[in-house]
Amino acid sequence: MANINIKSEKITPFGGIFHVREHFSRFAGPVIDKVLGIRCTSFGYQYSEIVGSLSSVYFCGGDCVEDVTSHLM
Numbered sequence: 738m739a740n741i742n743i744k745s746e747k748i749t750p751f752g753g754i755f756h757v758r759e760h761f762s763r764f765a766g767p768v769i770d771k772v773l774g775i776r777c778t779s780f781g782y783q784y785s786e787i788v789g790s791l792s793s794v795y796f797c798g799g800d801c802v803e804d805v806t807s808h809l810m
Contacts, residue, residue, distance in 0.1 A: 754793060754796055754797055757793075757796055758789060758793060761789050761792070762785065762786075762789060765785070765788075765789075766783075766785035766786075766789065767785070769784050769785040769788055770783050770784055770785045
């Protein structure tokens with residue numbers, strides 16, 4: 738029989754990055770979309786989501802983003 742541990746949703750292996758992303762999307766996201774405008778719906782993502790995803794690399798301790806040109810096209 739498997740041993741199942743129930744863990745708190747507030748504790749994650751990412752050190753609270755979800756909390757940071759939640760605040761980013763709530764406060765900075767609308768400002769970014771207002772300044773840069775809304776992207777076409779056929780692209781799938783808004784500018785605020787792209788900036789948030791790329792900045793998460795640095796929030797998680799990364800020092801570079803690989804293939805950034807493929808993410809922005």
